[in-house]
Amino acid sequence: MHLHGDKPVDGNAVAGLFREVFALDLTTASLICAGCGAEAEIGSVRVFGGTMGAVFRCDGCDEVVMRLVRTPDGYWLDMQGARRLFARKVG
């Protein structure tokens, strides 16, 4: 695919990939950046990485808060850049 891969999308665009991994909808979960403490709904966080994987970067400080990669074998999730995540129950 020929992508403008330097332009971010929103975390909301990763919703399908999230739902392959998690039972809850993570786009409405809130995430706190371990670097600057900024809190944001995951759906609003800028995502880079094009088709290699989802690289979530904090709006406050540009640091990586979360990364998610799908490989043929499974899913790789890194949350070193996040201090806390809260996902609300549905219904």
Place this chain on the structure above:
Amino acid sequence: MPVTDAPRLQWQTAEVREIVEETPRVRTIILDVPSWHGHKAGQHIDVRLTADDGYQAQRSYSIASAPESDHLMLSVERIEEGEVSPYLAGEARMGDKFELRGPIGGYFVWTIATGGPLFLIAGGSGVAPLMAMLRHRAAQKSTIPATLLFSSRTYDDIIYRAEMERLAAADPHLKIVHTLTRGQPAGWTGPSRRIDSEMLVSEGFAPDAKPHIYICGPTALVESSARALLALGHDRALIKTERFGPTGL
């Protein structure tokens, strides 16, 4: 329709029921989906196409139809890049089948229960999820004050123009403002520039009214509008953005 989170998101096969040419660049694809459990206005689906040698391409599209609609509608722009949009906007015809999964994403969602006022800002085919919100609002006969500020290239590029005129004419609580950035018909009295701070003030709601704001369109439009709204004093928590952007995730 009640929306429940299925335990797993399953791919299912949809069939093209009808195609509507909205503008020279955008067409709406109306789909039959065998087991659709409803959606909320603003949600999207993933589309997956499979070539005869097994090669697959995937992309997300916002749902343009209201939750109350019997059929699922996608509005797709003929863009040069990517693989899925050129197919859907060009090659696809009635009876064709492809896979989709959804609805997905609870972040960029508006329902009557979310409340208002509702301030929608769109550029080009970014209007699709916002149209789902207006259609939902109309289907519910809601009187929540709503404004759509819609940036199109030219008059002929205005997606859903006739339906918007109908909706606005029948509804004193709904205002739709078009701005045409690349060409205006004779006698055009509306704005003819990119969406800016002044336009957001004159057409939108004051920060004190605490409008729920949804912005969808090209990255530049989304980011500049969001920045301007924050500078005007709107609450960050009430501003939801959806940048266009192909994603294969």
Place this chain on the structure above:
Amino acid sequence: MSDSPVTRGFKGRRGPQGPASRIPPGQHLTTDFPVLSAGPTPPIDLASWSFELQDGDTTLGEWDWDEFNALAQTDVTVDIHCVTTWSKLDTHWQGVTIDTLLEAVGLAEPPGPFTLIHCDGDYTTNVPTEDLVDGKAMIATLYEGEPLVGEHGGPARLLVPHLYFWKSAKWVRSIVFGETDDPGFWEDLGYHIYGDPWREQRYAGD
């Protein structure tokens, strides 16, 4: 995946397969130059730019923009292969080879068997030292005769064309030699530690 129905009329926009001698397995030709970034494109600021060669914590050499461009320049024409399955033939680059940098700091032999490449935006990638020397890699500053633009890694990117292109790190700022092969940004998250396109080493375990 194999259960998916075929979509009539959909072929994908894959370029031609190209000559098997030059296109690794699973790759397709492209004539444009797709961009893929793990973060926002940093503004180019040549006045504050520097490049460093390090052995662990020890600085072996550091160059500002003018000093770096005064080093011996090398031209190459190479094929590049992105793990997202595009390949591009006959790309022309100019820059400074890693051999030249080692020579400039007075080293006959590289100081360690592995490297970690550091970039603006906290991007890293790991490359064995032997894949950087003997003319196999350079810090490139010109692409097709023009200064490298920001979205493609300008002002300077690593160029290791015989490995998947994520190894050719954009916005490169230092090479750190070490004794261990520590995974970089993508290698740490499911991508292959080495990334040889001819052995289709895309993901960990390939």
